[in-house]
Every structure is written in structure tokens, then in C-alpha cells.
Amino acid sequence: MRQKNLKNYLEIGVENGHIFFRIKSTFKVAVDPKFLFDLSRRLGKSLINPYNFNNQYFEKTSDAFFAQDAQRIFAAKKLQLALVDGMHDYQFALRDVENSLNYMQENGVVVMHDCNPQTAAAAGRFEDWETGEWNGDVWRTIIHLRSQRPDLTVFVLDIDQGLGIVTRRKPDNMLDFTPEQIKAFTYNELTQNRATWLNLKPAAYFYEYFGI
Structure with missing residues (x-):
């Protein structure tokens, strides 16, 4: 930056x-x-x-x-x-x-960091994690912010396990989930909706978004 x-x-x-x-x-x-x-x-x-x-x-x-x-x-x-x-x-x-x-x-x-887990094991709870990459369910935080904060633009760059970017700008689009729904989502549902839910962007979008 x-x-x-x-x-x-x-x-x-x-x-x-x-x-x-x-x-x-x-x-x-x-x-x-x-x-x-x-x-x-x-x-x-x-x-x-x-x-x-x-x-x-x-x-x-x-x-x-x-x-x-x-x-x-x-x-x-x-x-x-x-x-x-x-x-x-x-x-x-x-x-x-x-x-x-x-x-x-x-x-x-x-x-x-860790917003775009690539396996169910990496996206699980810490108590269940055994070995390998562990990203946890930070991805739910992205969905929460995109559902509950109309004052924020939130997206995930598709690099380094998923880099979430949060700024105070009015978003172009939002999600419409409650915290209860977000908590209940499974990793399989994430894989089916990954690009939409995470507002997933290519790495080069960083430069476009910030005008660099």
C-alpha cells in the first residue's frame, strides 16, 4: 500500500x-x-x-x-x-x-488472510485440524461483512490462501444472509458458491481497485 x-x-x-x-x-x-x-x-x-x-x-x-x-x-x-x-x-x-x-x-x-480455503480439512474447526494447511472459517467473516455491512466493500483476491480486502466504500452488490445462516453453511456449499460469496477477484484487480 x-x-x-x-x-x-x-x-x-x-x-x-x-x-x-x-x-x-x-x-x-x-x-x-x-x-x-x-x-x-x-x-x-x-x-x-x-x-x-x-x-x-x-x-x-x-x-x-x-x-x-x-x-x-x-x-x-x-x-x-x-x-x-x-x-x-x-x-x-x-x-x-x-x-x-x-x-x-x-x-x-x-x-x-486465509479467506479462500481449498479443502474441507483446511476450512474446518481448529479442534478438528490434524495436519497440513489450516485456514479455518474466516471465509464466513467475508460472507458476514458482505451481508451485514452496507458501508463496506469487501472482496477476496485469489492469491495466498485468499486475501480479503475491506474498505469503507459503498458496495456494488451485497449478499443477504443472516449470521445464523452463515454459521450453518458447509464447506460444500462454499465450493458451489465460492466466486459469488467471496466476491473472488484475480490478483490484478488489486491495482484496478486502488488505482495503482
Whole structure:
């Protein structure tokens, strides 16, 4: 999002910091219940990318962060870009998106990972997951936002397990499902309606949508 000058950055689900440490911004907030890096790695990444000297780290759940810290952290600087890649569960992801939007500028963008699972196993519950890729049911969050939020444009880029894009623009079209219906959908129903429900777009659509 460099071309759009979106810099004030929040990442939920940082883990080893592979993406987080590469972002060039003087205002970066990392949230994860358990960071997979230590102080020495933070210092090393700051030498490689000096922007990392100003990072703010919150080793807690995203729910706890938004309840305890977000109002203070974003009081002076509104969010411009957020990556939601935390717990891959419908309700968790939905809260992360909506909480992020509460502290975001009007032209801000939320990016969601794991929105387009390719197998039933990858799209299942964490309790049932055994091995291989696990995306969870973040796809339900996409359907929910497209059904319940007429103030948002939401689509999924068909790359990297499905990258959801959420912006405050009036959508060209919406879905008409209740949360109860969304919760009851099966993976088989998703496969039959994937392109429509997810508003699935080719990777190049990103540049068209943002005029880059």
C-alpha cells in the first residue's frame, strides 16, 4: 500500500514477524498472544530496517488489546492499514475486523488472510485440524461483512490462501444472509458458491481497485 501512502499499521497474528518487520512505517503495532521472537531479534530487525525502532508490541489476545490498549494507542494516530491474521475463526476474525475499523481513517484498508480455503480439512474447526494447511472459517467473516455491512466493500483476491480486502466504500452488490445462516453453511456449499460469496477477484484487480 506504499503508493496509497497508508502507513499507520496494525498487525494481528504476528507470530515470527516475517511480514511485520518488513513494513516501513514509524507507527507499527504488533499484537499476538505469543510472539515467536525475542528481544535480540527485535534489535536485529531494527538495524536492518530502522523503522522497527518505534514498534509497539502487545503480547496478548486481540480482544484484550482492543479492550485495554487500543483507545490510548490510537488516540493521536488513526489506523490506515491493518492485517488480520490471528485466530482463524469466524467470530474472532469478525471482531478483529470490526474493532480495527473503529480506529481507522476513512480511507483505511483492512487485509484479511486465509479467506479462500481449498479443502474441507483446511476450512474446518481448529479442534478438528490434524495436519497440513489450516485456514479455518474466516471465509464466513467475508460472507458476514458482505451481508451485514452496507458501508463496506469487501472482496477476496485469489492469491495466498485468499486475501480479503475491506474498505469503507459503498458496495456494488451485497449478499443477504443472516449470521445464523452463515454459521450453518458447509464447506460444500462454499465450493458451489465460492466466486459469488467471496466476491473472488484475480490478483490484478488489486491495482484496478486502488488505482495503482
